[in-house]
Amino acid sequence: xxxxxxxxxxxxxxxxxxxxxxxxxxxxxxxxxxxxxxxxxxxxxxxxxxxxxxxxxxxxxxxxxxxxxxxxxxxxxxxxxxxxxxxxxxxxxxxxxxxxxxxxxxxxxxxxxxxxxxxxxxxxxxxxxxxxxxxxxxxxxxxxxxxxxxxxxxxxxxxxxxxxxxxxxxxxxxxxxxxxxxxxxxxxxxxxxxxxxxxxxxxxxxxxxxxxxxxxxxxxxxxxxxxxxxxxxxxxxxxxxxxxxxxxxxxxxxxxxxxxxxxxxxxxxxxxxxxxxxxxxxxxxxxxxxxxxxxxxxxxxxxxxxxxxxxxxxxxxxxxxxxxxxxxxxxxxxxxxxxxxxxxxxxxxxxxxxxxxxxxxxxxxxxxxxx
Amino acid sequence: xxxxxxxxxxxxxxxxxxxxxxxxxxxxxxxxxxxxxxxxxxxxxxxxxxxxxxxxxxxxxxxxxxxxxxxxxxxxxxxxxxxxxxxxxxxxxxxxxxxxxxxxxxxxxxxxxxxxxxxxxxxxxxxxxxxxxxxxxxxxxxxxxxxxxxxxxxxxxxxxxxxxxxxxxxxxxxxxxxxxxxxxxxxxxxxxxxxxxxxxxxxxxxxxxxxxxxxxxxxxxxxxxxxxxxxxxxxxxxxxxxxxxxxxxxxxxxxxxxxxxxxxxxxxxxxxxxxxxxxxxxxxxxxxxxxxxxxxxxxxxxxxxxxxxxxxxxxxxxxxxxxxxxxxxxxxxxxxxxxxxxxxxxxxxxxxxxxxxxxxxxxxxxxxxxx
Numbered sequence: 035x036x037x038x039x040x041x042x043x044x045x046x047x048x049x050x051x052x053x054x055x056x057x058x059x060x061x062x063x064x065x066x067x068x069x070x071x072x073x074x075x076x077x078x079x080x081x082x083x084x085x086x087x088x089x090x091x092x093x094x095x096x097x098x099x100x101x102x103x104x105x106x107x108x109x110x111x112x113x114x115x116x117x118x119x120x121x122x123x124x125x126x127x128x129x130x131x132x133x134x135x136x137x138x139x140x141x142x143x144x145x146x147x148x149x150x151x152x153x154x155x156x157x158x159x160x161x162x163x164x165x166x167x168x169x170x171x172x173x174x175x176x177x178x179x180x181x182x183x184x185x186x187x188x189x190x191x192x193x194x195x196x197x198x199x200x201x202x203x204x205x206x207x208x209x210x211x212x213x214x215x216x217x218x219x220x221x222x223x224x225x226x227x228x229x230x231x232x233x234x235x236x237x238x239x240x241x242x243x244x245x246x247x248x249x250x251x252x253x254x255x256x257x258x259x260x261x262x263x264x265x266x267x268x269x270x271x272x273x274x275x276x277x278x279x280x281x282x283x284x285x286x287x288x289x290x291x292x293x294x295x296x297x298x299x300x301x302x303x304x305x306x307x308x309x310x311x312x313x314x315x316x317x318x319x320x321x322x323x324x325x326x327x328x329x330x331x332x333x334x335x336x337x338x339x340x341x342x343x344x345x346x347x348x349x350x351x352x353x354x355x356x357x358x359x360x361x362x363x364x365x366x367x368x369x370x371x372x373x374x375x376x377x378x379x380x381x382x383x384x385x386x387x388x389x390x391x392x393x394x395x396x397x398x399x400x401x402x403x404x405x
Numbered sequence: 406x407x408x409x410x411x412x413x414x415x416x417x418x419x420x421x422x423x424x425x426x427x428x429x430x431x432x433x434x435x436x437x438x439x440x441x442x443x444x445x446x447x448x449x450x451x452x453x454x455x456x457x458x459x460x461x462x463x464x465x466x467x468x469x470x471x472x473x474x475x476x477x478x479x480x481x482x483x484x485x486x487x488x489x490x491x492x493x494x495x496x497x498x499x500x501x502x503x504x505x506x507x508x509x510x511x512x513x514x515x516x517x518x519x520x521x522x523x524x525x526x527x528x529x530x531x532x533x534x535x536x537x538x539x540x541x542x543x544x545x546x547x548x549x550x551x552x553x554x555x556x557x558x559x560x561x562x563x564x565x566x567x568x569x570x571x572x573x574x575x576x577x578x579x580x581x582x583x584x585x586x587x588x589x590x591x592x593x594x595x596x597x598x599x600x601x602x603x604x605x606x607x608x609x610x611x612x613x614x615x616x617x618x619x620x621x622x623x624x625x626x627x628x629x630x631x632x633x634x635x636x637x638x639x640x641x642x643x644x645x646x647x648x649x650x651x652x653x654x655x656x657x658x659x660x661x662x663x664x665x666x667x668x669x670x671x672x673x674x675x676x677x678x679x680x681x682x683x684x685x686x687x688x689x690x691x692x693x694x695x696x697x698x699x700x701x702x703x704x705x706x707x708x709x710x711x712x713x714x715x716x717x718x719x720x721x722x723x724x725x726x727x728x729x730x731x732x733x734x735x736x737x738x739x740x741x742x743x744x745x746x747x748x749x750x751x752x753x754x755x756x757x758x759x760x761x762x763x764x765x766x767x768x769x770x771x772x773x774x775x776x
Binding site (some may be wrong): 263267278350 | 407424453487522523580581582583584586587588590591593594595596597598600605615616618619622623626629631635638639640647649651655656658661665676678682685686688704719737
């Protein structure tokens with residue numbers, strides 16, 4: 035077993051946010067795996083999805099489960115720690131060590147709560163850039179991520195084209211659609227309508243458990259496909275017979291309850307609001323910009339991956355990006371993977387995804403060696 | 406303007422439910438349109454969807470909006486009131502005049518609340534049969550409905566094949582899947598986690614508004630298609646600029662809030678629980694039965710309609726029924742309609758649906774005249 039620890043860095047230089055608000059200081063939680071080579075050319079930044087954290091691989095001492103993408107990161111794995119220096123940091127606004135609404139506002143000595151400024155994907159990436167600079171890396175070999183992590187990877191490629199040689203954008207999009215906003219908004223309403231939410235000032239009191247659990251249940255339905263749910267649960271009952279009451283009687287009900295209940299113990303309700311909002315704001319084509327124009331000065335090379343059964347971030351959204359990149363003559367590879375797992379597929383064991391990423395990283399690191 | 410009134414009939418004979426529970430008396434709210442012919446062969450029963458009611462067509466005095474399927478019912482319309490005698494009744498368990506959890510339990514003099522027995526689609530249909538018998542109709546020309554109404558129509562065809570000559574099953578299924586159960590369960594959890602729900606004993610007190618509104622918002626997302634949401638709202642803002650706070654800023658958020666808020670004024674939270682549960686129990690193939698066997702002694706003739714963009718009750722589920730009916734050599738017509746409106750399509754202006762139903766009813770009434 036390979037052990038790892040989360041590290042922390044505190045920045046006292048102000049972070050100016052997209053909204054115009056300023057965070058006077060920020061802390062970033064991050065982990066690294068593998069060794070940075072002498073010319074600092076083998077660094078890869080992994081961006082996590084919505085409720086993820088910096089702990090992407092290996093084990094924390096005492097844990098029986100490894101990091102969230104251990105399937106993909108390690109010796110001989112696609113993000114091969116024998117070849118690459120892997121960085122993963124917790125995003126701004128989250129609750130896993132990086133500054134967010136549950137952090138103490140230095141101006142008041144109390145948790146920010148809703149006085150924390152609303153953030154965007156762009157702001158998350160700006161803070162990651164500070165971390166990468168801090169680590170002394172001028173140019174990343176690659177930025178990769180799925181879902182909200184894919185939005186960050188795309189934003190990196192579009193915002194810092196000189197600081198990133200390639201990007202892997204998985205199960206993501208370049209703009210949130212009405213349906214994606216709608217699902218998030220219902221989750222937020224579930225949280226905010228819980229009386230324990232107290233306008234976000236619940237720290238030190240009861241947390242809005244019930245609302246947050248409902249929000250998470252909604253999320254989980256959207257992360258799975260129709261058929262993966264049907265194969266996993268079908269109409270199977272928890273007990274032997276139908277109970278004719280409102281207890282959990284279908285296994286799918288028990289599963290959702292379990293997912294909701296465990297989530298409230300590990301995630302902050304205000305972070306739920308801030309991160310969903312950041313995704314909803316995500317739109318590279320805001321203010322009438324054309325996608326081809328936005329992606330004109332993008333990182334040199336991109337790999338876009340989508341999953342056939344992902345109805346939350348459907349393949350059509352990936353193909354839209356691919357078309358715009360191709361129109362710009364950017365090097366872009368695209369693969370639509372046949373998987374039953376829906377949006378969650380990128381987090382599951384997925385040989386096709388592993389192979390695509392292995393080959394892609396072999397190509398971009400070979401090309402980088404050439405230049 | 407043609408005016409109509411809801412009528413009521415009270416049955417004092419016991420209704421024995423699928424669960425074994427007994428309702429000692431029941432009231433049914435219903436409306437009729439058109440004239441029953443002398444040999445009572447032109448009666449059509451319309452079954453409403455989840456939150457519908459008996460008021461399917463024409464106007465209630467003082468109202469500016471007609472019944473929920475006025476588009477389809479009336480002189481010269483598909484359910485032509487110059488030719489047919491149309492009946493629509495509010496389902497058992499609802500809150501629109503027919504006995505449900507908000508009704509007074511004659512044994513206690515108080516509203517049933519959660520002491521109301523859990524009901525099934527089969528129970529709704531059994532009560533409709535009592536109404537049809539009461540109206541002196543031995544055999545319906547047709548039973549028709551969409552969504553939960555389609556489940557009732559199919560149940561009629563399978564349960565009372567001699568009492569119904571044909572059935573129109575729209576945007577429905579023969580069994581609820583894991584995902585369909587999951588969406589309902591999240592809605593129920595939203596209601597039941599509202600402290601005002603008070604285990605269902607909220608009558609005469611504050612109603613669980615917040616939870617019920619969240620439940621309805623979830624429902625609304627599933628009733629629309631990805632593209633109808635995108636065309637209707639896209640990323641349009643309520644105001645001129647992004648507000649960088651948690652107010653309603655996207656139009657789709659405002660729409661969902663409005664739908665949630667108006668719903669709590671017109672629908673009972675406990676009925677929400679009972680009717681979603683009835684749909685979740687719906688499975689004609691329960692206890693290992695084969696669909697072909699269940700549908701062997703079905704009504705003579707069926708029309709199945711589905712909508713391409715309906716992802717809540719996808720066309721695959723309709724095709725499953727069609728295959729089983731065809732295997733039995735039952736007369737079945739199937740049409741998959743190209744519409745952008747998702748599951749809601751059957752309630753919208755839909756010329757293809759209107760044409761299919763007009764032609765189908767011409768066929769079945771001609772055939773009935775022949776025999």
